[in-house]
Amino acid sequence: MSTFLDEMVSRAKSHKQTIVLAEGNDERTLKAAEQLLNQNVADLIILGNADEIANSKYNLTGANLIDPQTSQLREELANELFELRKHKGMTIEEAQTLICDVLYFGVMLVKTNRANGMVAGACHSTGDVLRPSLQILKTAPGTKLVSSFFVMVVPDCNYGNNGTFVFADCGLEVQPDSERLAHIAVNSAKSFRTLIGAKPYVAMLSHSTYGSAKNDDATKVVEATRIAKELAPDEAIDGELQLDAALCPDVASAKCPASQVAGKANVLVFPDLDAGNIGYKLVQRLAKAEAYGPITQGIAAPVNDLSRGCSAEDIFGVAAITCVQAQNIN
Structure with a gap:
């Protein structure tokens, strides 16, 4: 265990x-x-x-x-x-x-x-x-949608919270728009704090970091980040971030040194279900991580x-x- x-x-x-x-x-x-x-x-x-x-x-x-x-x-x-x-x-x-x-x-x-x-x-x-x-x-009071997450426990990993992460949404929301993605982020931060008992650092993942790519998919994540920060101004939420910028301090210092999340993310919010489902299974199989879920969030x-x-x-x-x-x- x-x-x-x-x-x-x-x-x-x-x-x-x-x-x-x-x-x-x-x-x-x-x-x-x-x-x-x-x-x-x-x-x-x-x-x-x-x-x-x-x-x-x-x-x-x-x-x-x-x-x-x-x-x-x-x-x-x-x-x-x-x-x-x-x-x-x-x-x-x-x-x-x-x-x-x-x-x-x-x-x-x-x-x-x-x-x-x-x-x-x-x-x-x-x-x-x-x-x-x-x-x-x-749905729970103040919650607009039900989503899901996995708790990922990665062995011999210096990233995240001693190798522990929340990945969302990997099971329910297929193509969330910016508003839904923002709610997934806020709810995932709450779930991380509830289960892990540590401060969540939420990375809104993309193929782009801070405007390095200009297209509709990246713009969706930028807008989701803006909404999430309005919904939960006290939470550490940032994006759009590529995965390496989210996890690796050296990459973060080069790409987005002012970010409060980059280089120490422990909650990874994927832009759609394809990315989330593929992402958690890659980590589970290649890194031999333990994957607990899908756990639902947002139900009363x-x-x-x-x-x-x-x-x-x-x-x-x-x-x-x-x-x-x-x-x-x-």
């Missing part, structure tokens, strides 16, 4: 949260649940066929096993879902059907304060996981989406991070 994940587990244990694992039919989820319970990381609600989960090979003593199809909570949660969504045209019959879905049931547990967060996505698409989250929980309560290729260890890590996010909301 990495130092970062050790820290997440330690913080999760210090103020235990209740986390919904919505995919109790998935063996990786149950393996992660056993580990979370053994290490006393979180209180767990596991959704699915309760009899099958209880009879699995995993020791899940202490978990609350709930089958949305038969739960005594089903009617109450359906009625609450109907009240939340009737202004959008939802009927009570539709609410009663949706509440049988583990994702809607799980999000309603969070909405009604029966749980503090949810982890899903091992066998559901990102759209399926986020749809009920946005419909029911909505933490709901995190897993990759469908995730391992039990990935689920364990994301659940611990979700606990820390929830601690900073509650």
Whole structure:
């Protein structure tokens, strides 16, 4: 386990949260649940066929096993879902059907304060996981969009925060315009401070540094930087910066010596999803970095989406991070 994940587990244990694992039919989820319970990381609600989960090979003593199809909570949660969504045209019959879905049931547990967060996505698409989250929980106060980030822990790395970075957005926003990119930057700074506990230095990445290239793509990042600084004047945010200027002090001193971010960036904001997704996977594979995510930011309560290729260890890590996010909301 990495130092970062050790820290997440330690913080999760210090103020235990209740986390919904919505995919109790998935063996990786149950393996992660056993580990979370053994290490006393979180209180767990596991959704699915309760009899099958209880009879699995995993020791899940202490978990609350709930089958949305038969739960005594089903009617109450359906009625609450109907009240939340009737202004959008939802009927009570539709609410009663949706509440049988583990994702809607799980999000309603969070909405009604029966749980503090949810982890899903091992066998559901990102759209399926986020749809009920946005419909029911909505965005956090003062937040205009939901985005995602990875925590990257790079071994033997002198850059960033002792080799630890936040990369955003690598999972959700495909082609953010300047305003959306600015919000991603501000939210990523908050996420870095929440999880890493250090001062964020946010680099708005581009193929251009301080006007070295003149084109629409570079201009988008320049404008995003301006908006981000207006949104969060106390944060260290700068751009547009090429990656080497963002990370390397010698390059920064040559290209942009007056920048408060260049040469010490630990939050890297990519201009689009292509760049972000390629960037984090390059670092993960070539530098053998640990990649934790995608972690969502901007939802009123933490709901995190897993990759469908995730391992039990990935689920364990994301659940611990979700606990820390929830601690900073509650």
